[in-house]
Amino acid sequence: MSVPGGGESTATTDLSSSPSNPPEGRGSIPGIMLPPSSSSTQQYVLRSGRYVGRGGEVKVKRKCVEVACQPSVVFLLATVCMTALASVLLYYALNGHYWEMLNYDVDKVNEIVANNSTYLSVKWLFNDRVPVITYESGYTTPDPPKYLLPLHSGVWISCIDLEEKDFKDLQQLGYQKANKCVDHLDPYKDIPKSTEARASWQHRMQNLAIACAMVCLILLGSAIVVGLFGVCRPQISAVLVTGVIYVLSATFALFTLTIVHFKHKNRNDCEPLDVWTRLIPDLASSNEFRSARRITHGGSLYLGWAGAIVCVLASIMWILLSKMMRYNPITFST
Incomplete structure (x- = not known):
């Protein structure tokens, strides 16, 4: 039977x-x-x-097959898989450094230099990723060259988008700055503070994004603990609370994504972040190459959107699991 x-x-x-x-x-x-x-x-x-x-x-x-084929156990396994996927996506997205990226269009830079060839020249380094602009002033002492470096930025940090070896080679070629990254939590540690109103607005938006990301990560860790307790005991109330926690995690992840998205849209497409200009001062003094800048979203931002959507689905599955456990208790004994 x-x-x-x-x-x-x-x-x-x-x-x-x-x-x-x-x-x-x-x-x-x-x-x-x-x-x-x-x-x-x-x-x-x-x-x-x-x-x-x-x-x-x-x-x-x-039999073990009979235990594993219980409807509540099958739905539990699907919920755990969806939860693991959501947690991994959000963790790597919030800790990723590729939310925004700054690069230079090779053809556009060459066109600008060709139109001003009387006093400008360009030299490309590292497979046409770094343009070094030389100004011909006509004086005995030439102006120092300007290094237009690629950048990538996350929620927590902004860095020059070069390998460590390439960055050391760049310093040997004459680049004088020692900082490769700037921490958004402490941006004035090694770089002078800016007093511009635009910079203050960017800092407030960045701090809001950091706060929401921290709350989201804390909620993800709490959900894992509560979920394990609810499944191992099993406790219907703990399973229901796990679903609510994942709803909150998705909400704060959406806050972070929305802030970064509108921070990008509310400034000119070619305008760099203030932390970028403090990390690379040549950005602020090379307005003639403004049209050659390409500021785009990176892979971490898309991971964040995918993680937030999967997190919402995982929260719905946890809530449905709590309803299912009320009428079909989960039993692992054989």
Whole structure:
């Protein structure tokens, strides 16, 4: 007889024979030890893997396949997979350094230099990634060259988009700045503070994005702990709370994504962030190459949007799992 997990059924069993060797005919429960009873027939009800009746309680030994194929267990495995995917996507997105990227259009830079060839010349380094602009002033002491470096920026940090080896080679070629990255949490550690109103607005937006990202990561860690407790015990209330926590995690992830998105849209497409101009001062003094800048979104931002959507789906699955566990309790015993 196959025993469905979590459901309820009845079985009428003949107890006239010896309890240690129950009959295998119609209406019997094969393979289990039935308690002795004065009556010749006993009705048993299957509840959560046990037959319960007036004669006592009989534990049913189920196969591993029967345990794994319970509807609540199958839905639990799907929920765990969706939750793991959401957590991984959001973790790597919020800790990624490629939300925004700054590069230079090679053809546009060459066109600008060609139109001003009387006093400008360009030299490309590292596979046409770094243009070095030389100004011909006509004086005995030439103006220092300007290095227009590529950048990438995340929620927490902005860095020059060069390998460590390339950056050291660049310093040997004459680049004087020692900072390769600037921390958004402490942007004035090694770089002078800016007093521009535009910079202050950018800093406020950046601080809001950092705060939302920190809350999102804390909620993700809390959801893992509460979810494990709710599944291992099992506790329906803890499973429901896990779903609510993932809703909050998705909400704060959306806050972070929205802030970064509008911070990009509310400034000119060719205008760099203030932390970028403080990391690379040549950005502020090379306005003639403004039209050659290409500020785009990086892969971390798209990971964040995908993680937020999957997180919403995971929260819905946790809430549905709590409803399912109310009527189909999860039992892992065989």
